[in-house]
Amino acid sequence: MNIDAFLFDLDGTLIDSSCDLANAVNRLRRQLDLPPLADEVALSFVGDGATKLVQRALGEDIYRPEHLQLFLSLYAAHLVDHSRCYPGVREFIARHQHKKLAVVTNKPHRLAIDLLKGLDLFEPFSFIVGGDSLSEKKPHALPILHTAEQLGVSPQNCVMIGDHHTDLYSAQAAGMRSCFCRYGFGRADAAPSTWQVDSADELLALFP
Numbered sequence: 001m002n003i004d005a006f007l008f009d010l011d012g013t014l015i016d017s018s019c020d021l022a023n024a025v026n027r028l029r030r031q032l033d034l035p036p037l038a039d040e041v042a043l044s045f046v047g048d049g050a051t052k053l054v055q056r057a058l059g060e061d062i063y064r065p066e067h068l069q070l071f072l073s074l075y076a077a078h079l080v081d082h083s084r085c086y087p088g089v090r091e092f093i094a095r096h097q098h099k100k101l102a103v104v105t106n107k108p109h110r111l112a113i114d115l116l117k118g119l120d121l122f123e124p125f126s127f128i129v130g131g132d133s134l135s136e137k138k139p140h141a142l143p144i145l146h147t148a149e150q151l152g153v154s155p156q157n158c159v160m161i162g163d164h165h166t167d168l169y170s171a172q173a174a175g176m177r178s179c180f181c182r183y184g185f186g187r188a189d190a191a192p193s194t195w196q197v198d199s200a201d202e203l204l205a206l207f208p
Contacts (some may be wrong), residue, residue: 001208004153006096007144009162010036010112011046012184014089015119018043019082025057028090031070049131050066050107057149059167078112080118088139088200091135092126095204102150103170104143106131127151144176161203165191179194179206 011017023041029036037057045056054071055063062207093101101124105112109130116122127150129143136142148155160171163184168191171178183200197203 002157003099003159004157005100005102005148005151005159006156006207007102007139007147007160008101009160009164009181009186010103010115010166012163012186013167013181014085014103014121015083015115016086017115018185019081020075020078021046021053021078023056023078023081024071025053026133027074027078028054028060028071030059032062032067034058036063047106047166047186049137050108050111051190072108072111076114079111079115083115083119085119085121086200088202090121092200092203092207093121095113096207097124100126100153102127102129102147102151104129104138104147104160104167104170106137109133131151137175138166141170141173144170144174148174150177157192159207163188165189168193179203 006012007146022042025042026036045053051068052066103125107130109132112128112130127147129135130145134142142162148158155174155176158176159180160167163181164186165188168178171190177194179195180188182196182198195206
């Protein structure tokens with residue numbers, strides 16, 4: 001298969017940030033005198049950007065714009081307390097370092113960079129798009145079309161790898177092949193994917 005570039009989601013795909021994200025949600029709730037949420041409930045709100053995450057975590061009746069900034073500051077202070085690369089991720093990147101690699105996430109751009117740098121995973125990526133980088137975020141096609149353009153490759157010769165339906169719908173809208181990562185904490189719902197894997201290690205077998 002002709003693949004010139006791999007585009008990756010971040011949380012739940014490259015990095016298991018589940019504990020730090022859930023902890024940040026509950027730190028915010030604690031500051032607002034709200035009871036904590038179970039980790040799996042907090043993580044079910046992840047995938048559509050920080051604003052949606054905080055709105056869902058607090059409820060529309062409680063949420064105020066200033067709560068987003070409070071959450072971001074609480075999260076940034078504990079960004080890599082527990083977050084780690086999934087097993088197989090570094091090996092995959094090393095195997096494909098001759099190809100163009102990019103990160104397309106709905107996480108705020110600054111936090112995405114800080115997370116990658118904190119885990120010594122920043123250098124291999126030629127381009128990083130955050131949820132606040134452009135006028136649209138995933139599941140819109142713009143972030144991955146823009147990334148392909150910046151990399152100088154055709155969308156048809158790229159693969160979007162992610163653990164959430166936003167990744168898959170974005171790829172579909174851009175005419176790009178996709179790989180759904182079942183090991184992450186997102187969900188595919190009814191979104192189509194070209195391939196599926198149960199672990200990051202399987203990526204190496206799928207794309208040797």
